[in-house]
Amino acid sequence: MNPEKMLRAFGAIIVTGGSSGIGKAFLEHVHKLNPELPVFNLSRGIPEFSATPALQLKLRHIACDFTDRMALEAACVSLVxxxxxxxxxxxxLLINNSGYGTYGPFPKPDLRRNLEMLDVNVRAPVALTGALLPLLGERGGAVINVASTAAFQPVPGMTNYAATKAFLLNWSLALSVELAPRGVAVLALCPGPTRTRFFANAGMGGSILPRYAGQEAEAVVQGALRALARGRRLYVSGWSNKVTVAAASLMPRVLAARVAGWVVSRFRPTGS
Structure with missing residues (x-):
């Protein structure tokens, strides 16, 4: 089944963090494949789609700061x-995309920021999936959890971020087994470095990826929807990332952590 045919069976798509990056690319690509499909975005700010005004008009935005637990609960109730x-x-189709990382030895930049990361990267997808599970089980559907290639090994310098993504990966795979008998598919999406504002927001400077490195968000989204349509439960985006993940799996865990820490340090702008 191709993604366009797959999406015809859906009555609604919910994306978290659709204001930019991979989340925004999901909203744009889904709208391109099925312009009539109702789409929801949950984030603090309303996404802007100047190039696709029809999507701007169709989008249903639910404002939510995922670090605010009461706001998250209210958003879940409103959505249901x-x-x-x-x-x-x-x-x-629920796409748990919201997330962020920070750079530096734990607990930099500060402990509060790291604790809020747990709310955004872990608590929010668990809460939303749990709230929607009765409807998903009744009507059928799918969940895409955006993890990362950082999920496959510890990453010094991005300790908390990698740990949250490891949770998402393992949680997604377990859910995929639990929910399959109920007609609910679960896909763990693991992109590598992607050309978004992630690195700048993590305090690693802007535009630090070399021109030859990193995927465009649109390519990540296209691959993820193809994987979902084919019934995959895990999708590592990009051949170079697949090779990296395979290599890390062959290393002792501590060695993999040291290598990952060295790689991350190479992304840090000189003089920072």
Whole structure:
């Protein structure tokens, strides 16, 4: 099955963190494949789609700061009510994309920022998936959890981030087994370095990827939807990332951590 045909069976798509990067690319690509499909975005700010005004008009935005637990709970309630009463038919696709990282030895830049990372990267996808699970089980659907190639080994310099992504990876794979009998697919998406604002937001400077390195967000999204349509449960985006993950799996864990820490340090701008 191709992604376009797959999406015809869905009644709603929910994306978290659709204001930029991979989340925004998901919203744009899904709209391109199926312009009539209702799409939701959960993030602090409303995404801007100047190039696709039709998507801007169709988008349903639920403002939510995932570091605020009461706001997250309210967003879950609002989303479930809307899907139940306004869009009662069709499968549901939930894309847990929101997340961020920080650079430096733990707990830099500060402990609060690291604790908030747990809320955004771990608590939010668990809460949203749990809240939507009754509807997913009743109507069928799928969940894409955006993890990372950082999930496959410890990463000194991005200690907390890598640990949250390792949680997402293992949680997703376990869920995929639990939910398969209920007609709910779960895909762990593991992109490597991607040309988004991730590195700048992590305090690693802007535009630090060499021109030949990193994928475009659109390529990551296209691959993820193809993987979901084919029934995959794990998708590592990009051949170079597949090779990196395979190599890390053959190393002793401590050696893999040391290598990962060295690689991350190479991304740090000179003089920082």
């Amino acid at each position: 009510e809307t899907l139940t009463h306004e869009l009662p038919a069709g499968r549901i």
